Amino acid sequence: MSASAPHQAERSSAVTEMPDELRADVRLLGGLLGQVIAEHGGDDLLADVERLRKAVIAARRREISVDEITAMVAEWPISRAVKIARAFTCYFHLANLAEEHFRIRTLRVRDTGDEPLPESLAQAVQELGGERVAELVEGLRLHPVLTAHPTEARRRAVVTAIQRVSGQLAAYNSPERGAAERAETRRRLLEEIDLLWRTAQLRHTKLDPLDEVRTAMAAFDETLFRMVPHVYRALDSALGEGSGTREPLARPFIRYGSWIGGDRDGNPNVTAKVTRDAVLIQAEHVLIALENATLRIGRSLTVTAEYTPASPELRAALAAAENDHPELVSEMATRSPREPHRQWLLYVAARIAATRQRGLDLAYRSPEEFLADLRVAQASLAAAGARRQAYGELQHLIWQAETFGFHLAELEVRQHSQVHAAALAEIAEGETSERTDEVLATIRTISWIQERFGVTACSRYVVSFTRSSDDIAAVYELARHALGERAPALDVVPLFESGADLAAAPGVLSGMLEIPAIQERLAVNGRRLEVMLGYSDSAKELGPAAATLKLYEAQEALAAWAAEHDVALTLFHGRGGALGRGGGPANRAVLAQAPGSVGGRFKVTEQGEVIFARYGHEAIARRHLEQVTSAVLLASTPAVGARTAEAAARFRTVAQQVASASEKAYRSLTEAPGFPEWFSLVSPLEEIGSLRLGSRPARRGLGAPRSLDDLRAIPWVFAWAQTRVNLPGWYGLGSGLSAVVSETGLDGLRAAYREWPLFASLLDNVEMSLAKTDRDIASRYLALGGRDDFMEQVLAEYDLTRRLVLEVTGHTRLLENRRVLSRAVQLRDPYVDALSHLQLRALSRLRADEDLPEEERDRLSTLLLLSVNGVAAGLQNTG
Template sequence: MNEELRESELEAEAGAPPLIGGISSRDAADILFDLLMDVVRRHQPELEAVFAGGANISGFSPELMARALQAQGIWFQLLSIADQNAAMRRRRHIERERGRESLRGTFDHVLADAVDEGISPKEIEDLLRSLRIRPVITAHPTESKRVTVLEKYRKIYLLLRELEGARWTERERGAILADIRDQIELVWMTGELHLEKPTVEHEVLRGLHFFDETLFEKAPEMMALLDGALKRNYPDQQFELPPFFQFGSWIGADRDGNPHVTTSVTGWTLRQNALAALRHYRERIVALARALSITERALPVPQGFRQELEHALNMSGDQQIIAQRNPGEPYRQFLTCILRKLDATTRRAEGQEARSRHAALRHADELIHELRLVERALEEANSPGIAADLVRPVRRAVELFRFSTVRLDLRENTTRTTQALQSLWWAGTGHGEGNPPELGSREWRTWLLHELTRPLTTERVIEALPAETTELIAMFAQAAEIRRGLDRDAFGSFILSMTRSVDDILGGYLLAKEGGLFLDTAGTEICAMPIVPLFETIDDLRAAPAIMREALAIPLIRRSTHWQGGLQEVMIGYSDSNKDGGFVASNWELAKAQVSLTLVGEETGTAIAFFHGRGGSVSRGGAPTGRAIAAQPAGSIRGRFRVTEQGEVVSYKYANKGTSLYQMELLASSVLEHALKSERERALRPSREFDDAMEALAGASRAAYTGLITHPDLVTYFQAASPLEEISMLNIGSRPARRFGANSLKDLRAIPWVFAWAQNRHLITGWYGVGSALQSMLEVRGDKGADLLDRMFKESRLFRLIIDEVEKILAVVDLEIASDYAGLVSDERVRDTIFALIEKELALTAKMVLKVSGSASPAERFPQFRASLAERLPTINEVNREQVELLRRFRASDNDQEREAFKSALLLSINTVAAGLGATG
C-alpha cells in the first residue's frame, strides 16, 4: 500500500472516529463507486459484471479486457481519493477535539514535548539555524499516470471535499455529483497510459506540475505553521526561521543509465525550473500589489521605506508613469518597481535579455531584500498582521524556491566517470601510446592527485576528447556558468552512483575541476559543488566508513567541505541494498553504515549528513515517514535530512494541497523531533545485545534470500512468472530498465526487480528470509531467544519497524494468485522447484512474524490499513487473473496485429495492479 495510507495508521491508533464531517470514508467510496458504475453502464454495460465478480474474462476480446482494466484502474484511484480525503478529516477532527499539540506529525506536538522535557529556547534556536531538509524529486520511472489525468483526479478530490458541506440544497448537491461523474467520464475517455515513451522534457514538466498546483503555495504555509507553534510553545522568545526546507530534483540532470539526459536537456530544464518560479512570483506580487491599496493618508509611511521607494522609482526609469498610475499608494508603487525588474529577469531566463530596458534582478537575494523592506515598513507602520499574512508568505516562497524552484542534482555512475578520466589521461602530455594505470593502483591515485594539484592550463584540448567525455565535462561547465549567473542555488550536488573507492570520489573532483567548478582560477583549492558518493549495495555500505575516513583526510576534500559548511553529504541506497541482500539485511546494514559514518564525521571534524535514497514500496525504504525517521540511529540526522521522492509517491503526497501541507510538516517535524530527542531516547540507545541479535538475524535472512536469488532456475522462473520483460514496454519513464543493456539480474535496476515481484503477488523483496532468520534465532537460543525477540519488538524501534512492515506485506502476498503466475513457467521442474521454496519460506515467515508480534493474522494490529486493503483486494485479485490471461495470450501469439492489441491491454493491467497496490517500483 502507498505511504500516505500507511501513515494514517498513526491517526487510527489515536482514536479518530470513522465518521467526521458530512460523509464517512465508506460513504465517499460508495458515492464514487456508484458514479463510476454510471459511466461504465453508459459506455460499456457488459463490464458491470466484472465488478460484481461474475464475468468470464476468458471470453473477452483484448479490447474489452482493456476497457475492464481501465475501469478497475479508475476505481483504485477513486478509492485513494476517498482515503486521502478521510485522512484529512481525521486529522482535522483530532485538532478540533484535542488541540493541534495532540496531532502526531505536527510542529505543535514536537514542541509541546520539547517544553515538557525542559528543552531550552536556546537549544531550539541553535537547531533551527542548522536545520536543512530537502525532499528530492527524482526521474525514476515509477509513475504511470499522465499529467492530464492527474489534473482530473485533483478536480474529483476538490469536488468530493465540496460535497461534505452541510449548506448545499439537494439541487446543489446533485450538481456537484454530476460534476464528479463528468470528471470520471473524462478520465474514462482520456486514458491513463502514455501512448509513447515520455521524454525527459515531459518528466520535467510533470515534476513542475506539482509546484504549480500545490508546493509553491503550501511550502511557505508550512513555515508559518512552525512560526505559530514556536510562538505558542515559547511565547517569550523571538525566533528567526531560516529557509530550511527546500526541494531538490534529479529530473533533467540524472544521467545514470539515461542516455537521453544531455547538457542541452539540462540547460532546457534549468530554464523551465527558473521560469516556473519567476512566473509564480509575478502572480503573487501582482496579487499583493492589488491587495496593498494603502494610501499614505491612511497609514503613515516610515521614512526609511520612503527613501527606498524614491530610489526604486528613480532606478525604474518610469518614475512619473508609476506615480501617476498609483498616486499616494507607496506600497503599490514599490511593488510595481519590483515587477518591472522581475519581468526583466524572466526575459533574461527566456534568453531575451537584450529586449529589456529595465535592469534584471541579479539573484534571488535582491528580491528577498525588497520584499523584506515592504514587510518591515508595514510592521513599523503598526500593521504587523498585514505584513505577516500577505507579504511574508511571498518573501518565504522566494527564500524557499529562489530563481530555480529546485536545487538540481547532477548524477552519473562511476563506470562513465572512470571512462572519462581514462580519456583525460590519454589526452595528457607524455603518455604516448601506453595504457592508463590500473584502476585502484598506486599509480592511478598518484595521477589523480597530481592532476588535482596541477594548475589549469590550456594544454589539454577538450574538443579532442571522446564525445562522451566532452559531454560530461560540459555538464560541470554548465553548472559553473549557472552558479555565476542566474542562481547560485540552481544546482545542488553531484551524485556519484556506484562509488567503490576514494579514487572514484577524487575522479569526481577532477571532472568538476575540468568543468571550471573550482573557486580559484587555477583549480587547485576548493570545489564549489559538493561531490556526494552514493553507496548502494551491502558491500558498498560496509566499505563506506573506511572510504570516507580516507577521503576526508585529503586536503582538497577537507578544504571543499569546510567551505561548503563543514559538511560532507553521503547518499545511501535502500533499493539496491535490498535487491542485494533482502529486507532485514538491507535495513540493518543501512543502520550500521549510518552509525559508523557518523563516528567518522566526529573523528575527522567534518560532519556527515545522509541523503536517503528511498522508493515508494516497503522494500525500497518506503516505510511511513514519521516512523522511518524516528527509527534512524541516534545522532545520525541532527537536523540535516535529504530524501528522494520517487514516482507515484510524488502524486500521493503532493497532488492535493491539504495532503501536501501535511506531508511537508510531517517530514520537517519528524526531523526536528529526531534531532531534539534521538540521543535522549532509550529506544535508540545503542544496545550490544540487540545489535548482536540484529547481526545474527541479518546474516541468516540474507543467507536464505541469497539462496533463492542465486538459484540457477530463478531467472527462468522470474522472467516467465512475472511481467518483467513487459514492464520495459510500459511508457512510464525515459530511462531504460537496465543501466548498460545487459540481460542479467546484476544489471537489472532495483525498480523493475521490485515492480515485477509486486505485480505477481510474490513480493519476495519485502519478506523473503525473515522467517528463516527468526526461526534460526529461536533454534539457537531457545527460550532466551524468544525473550530477546519479545524485548526487541517492544524496545527496538528499528526491529519493530521491520516486523510491522513485513506483517503488512504478508497481508498483500497471495499464493493462490502467485500460483497462477507460476503456471506461466513452461518448465514444470523449474516451476515446482522455485514455487516450493517461496511457499515454504512464506509459511515460515508468517508463523514466525505473528509469533513475535502476537497477532492472530497479518496486519491485525493495523485496522486502517487492513480496511483499506480489504476494499482493494477483490479487484486487485481480479486484475491479476486478467493479467495472467493476457500474458499467456500475448506470449503465445505470432500475429503482429493481435499481439499489439494484447500488448495494450497487458500494459494497462500492469498500470492497474500498480494503482491497486499504491506503488510500482
Template sequence: MSEQMYRREKGNPLRQDIRILGNALGQAIQRHEGHTVFDTVEKLRGHCIRLRDYSERLHQADTMEKSQLLRDIQALEQEILQIVSESDLDTAIDVIRAFTVYFHLVNTAEQYHRIRRRRAHEIDPETTPQRGSLEALVEFFKRNQLDGATLQQLFDNLSIDLVFTAHPTEATRRSLITKSRRITTLLNQLDNAALMTQHERSRWQRNLDTVIDLLWRTDAIRQVRPEPLDEIKMGIYYLDEIIYDALPDLYGELEELLQKDYPDLTVPPFLRVGSWIGGDQDGNPFIHADTLLTALSQQRNYVLVHYRRALFELARECSQSIDHATITPELEASLARDKEEMPDYAAELGPQTALEPYRAKLSFMWKRLGETKTIPPLPPQAAWFVNTPQAEAKSDKSIAYQSAEELLADLHMVEASLLADGENSIARGALHTLIRQVEVFGFYFAALDVRQHSERHASALTELLQVTGLRKDDYKSLPEAERVQLLENLLEDPRILTRPGLHLSPDTQQILTNFDTIRQVRETFGKRAVTCYITSMSHSLSDLLEVQFFCKEMGITDLPIVPLFETIEDLRNCTDILETAFNHPLYQSYLANCQREQQVMLGYSDSSKDGGILTSSWELYQTQSRLAELSQKHHIAITIFHGRGGAIGRGGGPIYEAILAQPPGSVNGHLRITEQGEMLSFKYGLHDIAIRNMELVVAGAIQSSIPDENIIESQIHPKARPDWIEAMDRLSNSAFARYRKLIYNDPDFLSFFEQATPIKEIGWLNLGSRPARRSVGRAIDELRAIPWIFSWMQTRYVLPSWYGVGGAMEEYLREDPGHLAKLQQMYQQWPFLKTFIDNLQMTLSKADMSIAHDYAAFLVEDQALRERISTEIQAEYDRTVSAVVAIVGSKKLLDNSPTLQESIKRRNPYVDPLSYFQIVLLKRLRSLGGPLTLDAEAFKQATPEEQERARLTYSVLLTINGIAAGVRNTG
C-alpha cells in the same frame, strides 16, 4: 438524488464515499459500454469477494469443513478463469479498465479521507494531536520544557531537503491526477451536503457524473514514452500546483503554533524541495547538460510568474497614502533610485501612485522582476572549450534583479517599513508569505542535483589523459593507490587539461560539458540552484577525487561531492572510504570550501536488491551509526541522504516512524530524502496531503535531532544493546545467505523470474525516459531496482520485501526458547526493529501466494522448475508470516494496524480480477511472440496476427497499470 446519499454515516464516511463513486462509475460504464461489460465486472467482483471469504474461513475451519471449502475454492477459481478466458478482447479491455478506474477512485477517496481525519483531529478539542503532526511536535517541546534558546539553536541548525527523483515510475497519468483533484473537491462539498439546496445537489451530481465519464473515457496508458521534457513538466506540475502554496502554509502553521509559548523564536527556511528531474544522468542517455538548463530555466519561469502575481496583488492592496502613512528612510531612498533608473515606468504609473509609496515600490519591484531573464541554451558545440561564463551579458543599466537575494532585500525593506508604520496585517500576512517563498524557492523553484555513474568519470579521465599525451595506458586499469597518486598530481597542477582543439569522444565531451554547465548555472541562478554532484556506485577515494578534478578543470571550488553507496559491500566500506577522504589533504581543502559539510547518499533500493531486505536494513542502520561517529571524530557535519523508494523493498514505508528509527546522532538536524516519482501523486497530489507528508518529515527530523539529555519524559534515541546487535548480526547473515542462494546462486532462478513475472512486458509500459537496465545484459545485477520490485508487486509475490527473513528468524527462534522473548523485547523497545517488523507486516499482507502460484502455474513452462521454486517461496512466506505474528504477539498480520488491514482487505477482491486477466493475457501474448506496439497508421497496415499482438500488448499494459493502482506500488 436521494437524501440518503448526503447523510454521512459517522463511522463510515470513507465507505460511503467509495460506494457513491463506485455507483457513479457503474452508471458511466452502462451508459457508454452497455450491460455486457458491467455484468462481467459485477460477476467477477462477486466471485472474487466470495473466493476471499472462502479463503478467510479456511484458516478457522475443522477438517470436514476445510475439505468442502477447498472444493468450493477450486470450483470458484475455475469459474473465474473461465469468465476471463472466454471474454473477447474488447470486453476484456473494458473490464480491466473498469477495475483500474475503480482503484483510481478508491485511491482518491482514501486520500481525501486522510484530509478529513486530519481536520477532525484539529477541530475536536477532546482529541490528542495527530501523531507526527506539528501540533504534536510543539506539545512535545512543552512537555519536555525545552526553552526558546535551545529550540532556536536547533532550528538554526536544521536543514531538510525533500528531493523529487528523476525517474518517475508514476503509472498514473497527469490527466487522471487532475481529475482526481476535481473529485476530491466534490467529496469535500459532499461533507457539507446538509447546507446544499436541491438545485446545488443536482448540480453536484451532474459534476460528479461528468468527471467520472471523462475518467472512463481517458486512456490510463501512455501511448508514447515520456521524454525528459515531459518529466520536467510533470515535476513542475507538483511544484506549481501544490508545493508553491503548501510549503509556506506549513511554515505558517508552525510559526502560529510556536507563537504562544515561544514568541521570540524565529523559524529559518530549513525545509526545501529539490529535484533530480533533468539532472539525473546515471544510466539515462537522454539526460545531459541541455536538460539541466531546460529544467532550471522552465522552473525559473514558473516561479517568477508566481512572484510577479504576488507583487501585483500586494501593490493593488497597499493603497496607503503618504498623507496617512509613514515610510522608513531606506524605503524613501529606494523609491528615489527606482524613479531615476525607471523614469518611463514611473511616468506610466502616474502621479497618483507617486503619492502611494508602498504601491509604488511594489510596482517598481514587479517591473524589475519582469526584466529578470533566464539564461540562453548552450551553443551546439561543447561549452567546455571556453572557461568563461556563458550567461547573457548584463548591462550596467539593467534594472533586472540579478539574484533572489536582491529581491529578498527589497521585500524585507518593505516589510520593515510596514511594521514601523504599524501595518502588521499585510507585513505578517501576504508579504511574509512571499518572503518565505522567495527564501525557499529562490529563482530556481527546486534546486537540482546532478548524478552520474562513477565509471563514466573514470572513462572520461582515461581518454583525456591519453589525448593530452599525459598517459598512454588505461587509467581505469591502475590500482587504487596509483589512481590516487595520479589524481593528486592533476589536482596540484595549476594547468588546465581541457583546451580548444582536443578531439574527444561524445561521452567524454558530455562529462566536460556537464561540469561547465553546472558552473554556469550556479553563477546565474545562484549556488543553491545545483545542490550537489552525486557519484553513484562509489567504491573508493578515487571516485571522489575524479569529480574534484573535473570541478577544478571548470573552475568550480565549492560544489558538494556526494558519494552514493549502493551495494552491501559498499555500505560496509563506506566509512573507511570517507575516513581516507577526510584524512586526505586535497580533499580536506575542498571540504573547507564546502564549510566542512559532507553529504553521503545511501542506496536503499540497490542494497535491498543486492542482499535482501533484512540485510539491507541492518547494514544501512550500522552504516549510519558509523557515519555519526565519523562526523564527531573529524568535526565534519555529515548529512545522510536517504535514497528511499516507494515500495518497502526499496526503503519505503511510513516516513515519520522511519526517521525516528534512525540510529542516535545520525540525523543531527540534517536530512535529505528522495521522494520517488511513483509516490508523488500519492504524497503531493493534494495540498493538505502534501502538508501532512512534509510535517511528518519535519516532526521526525526535529525530534530525532534533540539530544537525550534535553528530554524529560523518556529516551527517544534508545541505543542498540550489545545482545540486540548480536541477534541482528546473526539474523542478517542468515537472511543474506538464504536470499543470495535463491536470487543469485540458483542458475535457474532468472528463467523462473522472467517467465513468472511481467518483467519483460513492463519495459513496454511508458513510465519514464530511463531504460529499465543499466546495460543490455539479462542478469539480475544489471536490472534496476525499480522494475525488479515492480514485477514482483504485479504478481503479488512481493518477494524482495520479505524473502530470506522467515528462514533466518525460524532458525534463530529454534536455537533457544528465550530468543522469541528477546525479539519481542526488541520489537517493543527498539524503533529500528519495530519499524522493520511493521513494514514486513504490510508487505506480507499485500502478498498473495494463491494468486502468485497461478502466475507460476500458467506461465512457467518447466514443471520441475516451477514446482521447486514455488514450493521454496511458499515455505519461506509461511515461515516469515509465522515469525512476524509471533514477534508482534497478534493472531493475524496487521492486527495492530486495523485501518491499513481494512484498506488491503477492501482492495484485494478488486485486484484479483486484474491478476487473472494479466495471467491469461500474458500467456496468449507470449504465445504470439511477445509485446508489439503500433501507432494508428502502422496498425492499419499490419497483419491480423500483428494487430492481435498489439491489442494484447495494450491489454497487458492496462493490467499492469491497474494492479499498480490497486496495490498502490510500482517501484
C-alpha cells in the same frame, strides 16, 4: 485445508468497518462510473464488470474457487477483457480519490485546537520544550529531492482528469451547497468521470527527461509553493505566541532538490542541454509563482500613508526607483495614490516579471536583491504599527523566496564512477568519445547554471558506485579539464549502494579529506559533507532484513567518523516508494536511524508515485512535512539517541542472527542458477518497458537479465508487485526469525520489536508488504515459470515469514494495529484480484505460445499493460 486457507480465513475475519463518509463517497463515485460504463459499452459490459467484481469477493470468502474465475475471464473476447480492465483501473483512481478526501476530512476533524495532532510540529515543541527546540531549529534542514524514477504508471492526462474529479467531489460534499447546486455538481462529477473513462490510460510515446521535469512542476505549481509557508507558520506558532504580529521565530528549513534532468546514471537521454533546459523550466515556474504572489499581496496592500506612513528607507527606495524608471513608477503612483507600500510591491512585482523575461535594466540579479526589497516593505510596515501586514502574507512570500530562490530546487547531477574513470583514461590518451565530451559539457553547464542562478542552484554531483576516494577526486580532475581555474564550485557526494561499499564508507571519507578540492570546500562551507546511502540496490543484493541492518551499521559508523573528524555530516537517504526499496512511513524511518546520524538534518529522495501521493493535495503535503520534521527534531535529541543506542546494543546479537540467516535464505533463491530467467517468465518484467514509464532504460544491456546485476532495482520491485508476491519486501525474514526462535525462542525478538525502533520499523514494513501479497494469485504467477522448486521455495518462505511476524508482533492478523492501512488494503484487494486474473490470462497466453499471430499478441499485450497500470493504481506503492 490448503496452505492458503489460514491466510484467507484471517482476511475474511479481519474486515475493518468502512466509515460512513468514506463508504458514501466510494458508492457515489462507483455508481457514477457504472453509469458511464453502461452508457459507453452497454448494460452487458457493466454486467460483466459486476460479475467479475462479485466473483473475486466470493472467492475471498471461499464461496467459489479461483478456477471458476479463471474460466469466466477466459470466456471473454480480448476486446471485452480490455474494457473490463479499464473499468477496474478507473475504479481504483476513484477509490484512491475517495480515500484521500476522507484522510483530509479526518485531519481537519482531529485538528480541534484543544490538543496538538500527534506527530505535528506543535506536539514536538510541546514535548521538547521551547528552549531546546529553538536550539534545534537553528540548524534544522529538511531536504526532499524529487526524482523521475519510473514508478508513476499514470499518464499526466489521467492525473489531471483525477484532479478535476477531486475538485468536483470536494464541491459536492461541501455543507454550504443547496439542493440545486448539489445537483449541478453531481452532473459535473459525472461529466468528469466520463472524461476519465474516455482518456487513454497508456502512454503512446515514451517520456523524455524534459517531460518528466514538466510533470514534476505540477506538484510545485499546485501544492508545494503554497504549502511551504504554512509549515513554517505552524512551527512559528508553536514556538511562541503572537505569530503574524512579530518577527518570526521559525526560520525557513526546507530546501527542495531535484534529480529530474540531472540524473544521467544509465540514462543517455539526459544530456548537458537537458540539464540546462531543466533549470530554465524550473526558473520559469518559480518566477511566475513569485510574481503572482507579489502582485496579489501588492494589490491588496491598500494601506494609506495617512494611517501607515512609509519609512525613510522605503521613501528613498521609491525615489530611486522613480529616478531609474520614471514612467513605470509614475503609472503605479497614479493607480495607487498615497499608498506607498502598494506602489513599492507592485514595482517589485514588475522587477520579478522582468527577471523572468530577461529585461536586464529592471531584472533582479539575485534572489537576495528581491528579498532585500521585500524586507524594506516589511520593516516599513512594522515601524508604522501595521505588524499584521508586515508579518502575515508578506512573511509568507519572504519564506517562499528564501525556500525556492529563483531556481525552485537545486538540480543535482548524478553519474556512474566508471564513466568518470573511462573519461579520464580517454583524456590521457588524447582521443575522447562522445560520452566523455558529454561529461565535460555537463560540468560546463553546471558552471553556467551557477553564473546565472547562483551556486545553490546546482553544485551537488553524486557519484554512483563510489568504491574509493579516487572516484571522488576524478570529478574534480574532470572539472579542471573542462574549465581550468574557472571550474564551478562542486560538492561531490559519494553514493554507497552495495553491502561491501556501505561497510567501506568511512575509509572512503577519510581518503576524501586528503583531496585538496574537498579541503577547500570544507573551509568555506562550515566543514559540511554529504554522503548518500542507497536503499534499493542494497535490498536487491542482500534482501530486506540484512539490508536494513547493514544500512543502520553504516549510519552508526559514519556518525562516529563525522564526530571524530569534526565534520557536519548529512546522510542522504536514497529511498524508494515500495517497501523493497526502503519505503514506508518516512517519519518512522527517521526515528529508527542510528543515534547521531540525524543531527537536525534529513535528506531523502521522493520518487515516482510517492511525489503525487505526498504532494498531490496541500493538506496531505503539509501533514507529511510536519510528521517528518517533528521526527527529525525528536531524533536529534540526546534522550531519543540514548534510548535508541541502548536498544541497539542490547539487541545487536539478535539482529545480526536475523540478518545473517535471512541473507543466506535470500541469496539461496536469487543467486540460484536459472532464477533470473524464471523471474522473467513469472512476471511481466519484459512487458513493463512497453509502459513507457520514464526516460531511463529499465535494465543495463539488452535482452532478458542474466543476473540480478543486469536489472535495476525499480523494475525488480515493480514486477514482483504485479505478481502479488511482493518478494523484495519480505523474502528471507522468516528464515532469519526462525534461526533465532530455534536457538533462543521468541522472547528476545518480541522485546526487540517493543523497544528498538529499527526492528519495529522492519517488522511493520514487512507486515505491510505481506498484507499486499495474495498467496493464491501469487501461486498462479509462480507456476508460469515451470520451476516447481522455485515456486515451493518462495511459498514456504512466505508462510514462514507471515507466521513468525504475527508471533513476534503478537498480532492475530496482519495490520491488526494499523486500522487505516488495513482498511485501505481491504478496500482495494478484491479489485486488484480482478485485474490480476485479467493479467494472468494475458501473461499465461503470451508465455505459453511464442508463435502467436502478431495481431493477437498485440491485443494480449494491450490487456497486459492495462492490467499492469491498474494494479499499480490499486497497490499504490509499487516501485
